[in-house]
């Protein structure tokens with residue numbers, strides 16, 4: 001079976017053909033134009049597909065926003081996607097292309113990608129966290145994503161860890177992602193020196209022996225670990241897969257893992273903290289897996 005996989009983000013849309021072994025081909029990336037509205041996004045995505053691809057048996061779509069995956073509709077999308085909320089993406093694409101279409105939220109798709117083709121292949125149960133602008137999370141139980149009542153389960157970034165702390169975009173105060181996201185690391189590093197504008201600059205600074213920066217990094221590792229420790233105590237998972245920009249640094253994953261093992265209740269220490277392996281292809285492969293592993 002050949003699946004056309006689509007990964008819709010706020011800035012770009014990625015597309016690829018995926019065969020049943022997870023091999024990708026004919027990768028294409030276009031601007032999403034999400035700001036121009038949901039209808040524009042869907043129309044110009046359909047145009048790009050029709051222009052480039054043929055011979056696919058199904059379409060799997062990973063998308064930003066809260067998704068009703070039974071209906072293949074968008075329950076909620078934020079202000080970066082005006083008019084996308086309420087759109088019946090599955091129905092629109094099935095009508096246009098005449099093949100089965102499945103739709104899943106991007107974070108859940110990435111977790112499914114790791115489950116079927118990446119770091120999660122050996123585990124039936126695991127948690128998946130992505131550290132970027134915020135912290136995305138997914139809960140995989142019995143090889144499927146646990147979704148909760150509204151498809152929103154796994155919002156680990158909004159666990160309240162510092163109730164007297166920083167206000168979060170979600171309206172709560174002291175959320176995990178205000179302290180543990182990559183954005184928080186960069187913000188703290190830039191307070192030391194404005195040249196530390198991203199993960200790469202920070203790692204260069206560490207190589208050059210900036211000791212204050214090392215302290216900033218260690219404090220951040222502790223924040224990341226604190227969130228993970230709480231999750232481990234709740235789920236007692238065999239594995240946690242972590243990914244996102246800076247987490248591609250293996251050293252960092254090791255440091256987080258060591259800190260977690262140090263803090264966690266001793267009977268929970270068997271948990272493995274491992275790196276996501278699919279990088280920015282996780283969403284595409286997860287979208288494909290909606291058809292390939294049913």
Ligand SMILES: [Zn+2]
Nearest residue numbers: 158168170175
């Ligand atoms: Zn929050």
